[in-house]
Amino acid sequence: MKPAAFDYVKPSSVDEALSLLGEHPDAVVLAGGQSLLPMLNMRLVAPSHVVDIAAIPDLKTISLQDGTLRIGALACHSDLASSPQILEAVPLLSEAVLHIGHPAIRNRGTIGGSLSLADPAAELPACLLALDGSVEIVGPDGSRVVPASNFFTGTFETALKPGELLSAVEIPVPADGYRSGFSELARRHGDYALAGLAAFGRVDGGSVHDLRLAFFAVGDRPMLATATAQKLEGQKLTPETIASAIGNLGKDIQVIGQPGCGVQTKLQHCGVLTRRVLARLVA
Amino acid sequence: MEPMIDLQITVNGEQVSARVPARQTLVDFLRYQLELTGSHVGCEHGSCGACTVRLDGEIVRGCLVLAAQADGAGVETIEGASDSGELADLQEAFHTRNALQCGYCTPGMLLTAQALLATNTAPTRDEIRAHISGNYCRCTGYQAIVDAVENVAAARRGEGT
Numbered sequence: 001m002k003p004a005a006f007d008y009v010k011p012s013s014v015d016e017a018l019s020l021l022g023e024h025p026d027a028v029v030l031a032g033g034q035s036l037l038p039m040l041n042m043r044l045v046a047p048s049h050v051v052d053i054a055a056i057p058d059l060k061t062i063s064l065q066d067g068t069l070r071i072g073a074l075a076c077h078s079d080l081a082s083s084p085q086i087l088e089a090v091p092l093l094s095e096a097v098l099h100i101g102h103p104a105i106r107n108r109g110t111i112g113g114s115l116s117l118a119d120p121a122a123e124l125p126a127c128l129l130a131l132d133g134s135v136e137i138v139g140p141d142g143s144r145v146v147p148a149s150n151f152f153t154g155t156f157e158t159a160l161k162p163g164e165l166l167s168a169v170e171i172p173v174p175a176d177g178y179r180s181g182f183s184e185l186a187r188r189h190g191d192y193a194l195a196g197l198a199a200f201g202r203v204d205g206g207s208v209h210d211l212r213l214a215f216f217a218v219g220d221r222p223m224l225a226t227a228t229a230q231k232l233e234g235q236k237l238t239p240e241t242i243a244s245a246i247g248n249l250g251k252d253i254q255v256i257g258q259p260g261c262g263v264q265t266k267l268q269h270c271g272v273l274t275r276r277v278l279a280r281l282v283a
Numbered sequence: 284m285e286p287m288i289d290l291q292i293t294v295n296g297e298q299v300s301a302r303v304p305a306r307q308t309l310v311d312f313l314r315y316q317l318e319l320t321g322s323h324v325g326c327e328h329g330s331c332g333a334c335t336v337r338l339d340g341e342i343v344r345g346c347l348v349l350a351a352q353a354d355g356a357g358v359e360t361i362e363g364a365s366d367s368g369e370l371a372d373l374q375e376a377f378h379t380r381n382a383l384q385c386g387y388c389t390p391g392m393l394l395t396a397q398a399l400l401a402t403n404t405a406p407t408r409d410e411i412r413a414h415i416s417g418n419y420c421r422c423t424g425y426q427a428i429v430d431a432v433e434n435v436a437a438a439r440r441g442e443g444t
Contacts, residue, residue, distance in 0.1 A: 030349075104417060108348065190416050
């Protein structure tokens, strides 16, 4: 199980990376490689060129400016878990990354890699959706910012066009009173989730406002349960109000089953996760 | 023709210059070119942890890093960590507690356990289990491995076992 032959290039700037991607239409971008390397080893992909962006210095920075947290695409999961800025501003990310793989994987895997791969079972796409964040994309025609709600378009599919590169993530720093919660169900620690939930909202004296419930690993992309969240708007979170709100989850999100975990089971998991995460949100 | 890459790597403290196929993984480079066969190859897709090595001081999957990506970096394998003596107490505890049988997972297990103890001097059994959850052992059932790591953590804190 070894990769097919490819050429390896390591640009030192974004411009150089973009021109390499333009020159070689069958190239793939390598960030941390924790999903790409298995795919190469199993020959699920056989690119002409691997463009390793690890040496581009501008892509590693985490910074806070004008109420927006900007995370470079190459920030790895261990960075997100330990960055004081992220712990302070968006603890949802610090909490979520601990569910990704194992320590040795988290030392290499990156936020930009996870978002641009768009695995439906991945944690960070759902977090970005819950936090109403955006991605910055650079391409031959300049850069653009795409909100998470428009970025994920299907299983392993995103708004990225050929020749483009995800360069950074932007997350509005939540105002006071906003809280987040995260949980997922997997057969073993570090395995792909069977269902997961990233939740974000404002808690005021036990009642919840502007709730965003982003489910993942239950459909072809991370999905907001907007009707369910709307039903809870201004409500006290009690076992009764939560039970009543999650009754219609099946109509709110497009759940797809997988072998060994059908639609009904996944919906059951979503209900369990909602109860657990919301209980912690108001705790 | 197979695309090749020139590398400068420090492996276990020694400078190494090499020419490798662009597609070669770091663990294959260590095993085949440098004949450092202590790092094992299990699943080759990041699940089993047998290939664990340190890259610039942090544990990584040797099968999920290209040798080319390690250009200019420092790599430590079980051979280096063992020779330096930093793992001697862990190795002794694995022996004493029967924390290995066939030994295939042991190099990865030792480096992973050492990484935990470097940041957490008093891990609970659950924390030990979570930390080694990415390292498969098909012989021991893990109980003895958790025992060994727990014992070493206590000994390093100066507490008896």
